[in-house]
Amino acid sequence: MLHRRRFLTHATRGLALGGAALLVAQGALAQPSYTVPLAQLQAMVDPKFPRNVPVQGLFNLSVQAPHLRLLPEVNRLGAAMALDVAGPALRRSHQGRLDVEFALRYEASDRTLRAHQIQLGRMEFPSLRPEVTDLLNAYGPLLAEQSLREVTLHQLRPQDTAVFDGLGLQPGPITVTAKGLTVAFVSKAP
Template identity: 75%
Template sequence: MPHRRHFLASTAAAAGRLALGGAALWGARQALALPAYTVPLEQLQEMVGAKFPRSVPVQGLLDLTLQAPRLRLLPAVNRLGAAMAVDAAGPALRRSHSGSFDVEFALRYEASDRTLRAHHITLGRLEFPTLKPAVTELLNTYAPVLAEQSLAEVTLHQLRPQDTAVFDGLGLQPGPTTVTARGLSVAFVPKPS
């Protein structure tokens, strides 16, 4: 009889651990399976393209005209990249010069207008094949500030009320944004109490 009680007690304990483990596993799965809204690259490209060309003055000497970027997804670093064509013209130059540069940036969600915006911009080197190297160097000195002025907070996507209505009804709000191979994935997280 003592063996039977010991067997029943150990079985009940094991069942309890299994139930607790199952509940923890279910909770972990729920945390991993937050609902998400995906924005494909084509849709991002269309929205950002509508915001260009942009003109950026450089110290009254010349103007840089930024053309629409060609976006690319960088899921390994959770960022977006963009190759951009740029034209330089103005009083300091005899003619217009075409060049290019590359940027990478992270995204942030702005709750006030439900937008995904570029931030934490990293600028690659400006390249102008027809400009004198000294002028190109001067432009590269100003380039990070110019990129921040002209590209920071560029809206890449705006969530419409109908995009989030179901989530709003469930007490969820947009949370972390992740760059995936399919586009941007906006996770929905519980609203603070």
């Protein structure tokens, strides 16, 4: 009986140690990454706004700093922006809003995370006649492209990537999570 207990004790310990070794090995094989929280992204974007976009001498659209939100279910970011449109064709200023969604890409030349693949929602201007709002929405994709194209959301510093550089890794896929953006590091192309 004593012999059987000793055997079971050693077998249980062996299984526990083997399981722990497997977990450590899985952790060691996990893809290294760098996480950027939403507050840090917002702080990087805010100084880049407002942006003004003139439209053929008819009006000027002013886009205020977007309020960013994480959309992990579609691996994108969303932004709600206050708008102000004014000009000779409108007689006075009108406030509105616009929602957009966009993907992210890494730009190696300056180590930045940038907005791209922008999907525009409908611009809403409660004080404008519907036909004028429709006209503004016809220009919407062009306006969004001009005001949001390649907006820098974050810039990695050399010290953020130094360890990864030393291991022959570079930024790869960007994943939107509930905590922020996670940039995975992958092997550098030969």
